Amino acid sequence: MAQETGVFIYGIVPSDVEPIPEAEGVGSPPSEVTAIRHGNLAALVSEVGLEEPLGRPADLTAYETLLDGTVVVAPVLPVRFGTVVTGAEAVGDLLDAHHDRFVAALAELDDRLQYLVHGRFVEPAFISGFLAGDSSAAALAGQVRGRPEAESREQRIRLGEMISEAVALRREAENRELVDAVGRYAVANAVRPPSHELDAVKLAFLVAADDEDDFVRAVEGFAEQRRNLIRMRLRGPVAPYDFVSAYQLVE
Template identity: 65%
Template sequence: MADETGLFIYGVVPADVEATPDAAGVGDPPGEVAVIRHGDLGALVSEVPLEAPLGRSADLRAYQELLDGTAAVAPVLPVRFGTVVTGPDAVIDLLRPHHDRFAAALAEYEGRVQYVVHGRFDERTLLRGVLDENPTAAGLAEQVRGRPEAASREPRIRLGELISQAVELRREAENRRLLDATAEYVVSAQPRPPSHELDAAHLALLVDADQEAALVDALEEYAQHRGGLLRLRLLGPLAPYDFVSAHQLAGWPVDLLWALLTLPYAPVRGLTAVVAVVAREAESRQRNPVNVRRELEELDAAAAAGELSAEERDRAEQRVLDRLTGGAGRAGARARPARRGPAREGGARDDRRRRPGSTA
């Protein structure tokens, strides 16, 4: 078993995508990224030892960096983190039944990327506004001011409820305001649930590449206009994690890999050939890589704001990844993007676009 390897699948791409020579995958040392093709499709993969656990924060970051770098030059359908199969034939067996659906989705997302906009209220400004607008809340604040917590428990609870309700209403209004401000520049928007009690807005935006600069300008103007009330953070360009995935399109259940792991020689859910799967996958909302990514974004934001030290952020990131994979981790290298190459098997283009800074 020590010498056996499997293929870690990152995402589904058009067949003309090639990995750049310096692209690096998960693992320590990082795996060499390759593309396995079937018809108009390709799958970004790298070899991983079967005995090595996948659970380092560097692994998820390498996975995300490779997908995000690829999204800058070509459409990509993310495959859930931790999807590992036995070899090239197993990859093709996963692609073949869904070829046309994957190809149509790739065509739809050609030239589009995701951005994430995250706004957080300034606490003092927010509370002052709530008390100015709500006489009942202002009265309760006077009642509890300077009194011991035990002696003012009931008014404190009521004040907390009123503030929470007011923040929720402001959050809904801020999301609508932000959607209105960016509507002409985005193809689609996906609201995200708040990750902090002071969250003002949290949106995933799908954007055409030729609208990226206009979107950034609109958000800068919005941030300046709302600067006294909230801080705005923009993350991107990213792969379209919040809008599409190979698992979603194929109808693969969340526990597909667990099913194949326990019954390695039985067809599962419409697969047209036997696929022996040798690694685990997230099996609940808590382990969903989209949600994990959001948590990592929150940790990065907290570190940037000085709320966490770099060491505290790294430890927290590892706890998130351990929950996803059940493993323990070490530091490691990051991945680099892919490029577009000559068309294959009647596939798409030969423009060989690359993310800025990459090499041929």
């Protein structure tokens, strides 16, 4: 019995955009990526089995690789990962229903790229600086140092809470300072939730193509000033995942 199939939608692009030649879609084996066109729009799609589980790391990588590769040559509206419709006709209905809104959004994103800035505190450096500036925490650290964990459990818990609170406050400050340092080279920014207890900064920036070099230099300067305290990573350009409404329009 043949498996029922659906259409996985990756993103919305202008109608003249073709899938990048090396594009591989989700699924095992990887599906072929094609474009379904309607008016001034096209949807990047691939066929998937309706009973095939999606969400493997390889599927997410395929989704991001396609969209991140596309945004280098054309604006793209990412559609929420895992969006599957019944067939090409349903894709056409989607593009028709939101045609003008999608066209306007693509025009706003033309020559704009997303960058992600992620920094994580160097734990020994952060803790030593925190203890040097907080006498109560330093006293607690002295009480637990060299003592068995069972005998100093309450003090360790309290010290851990104090360090976590300090990290959260410092994270808010570092995020603000990063925006102050590089924000003039970005069209917009969005704070992302931390993915690790020692995350120091985590923001997405939408950057005009003409400002890319200045933006990257500003991020590098920010990172250099904190190189002993924060390990920084810049990722991009990527598709504007944090700055589009197509996530909400396609459910």
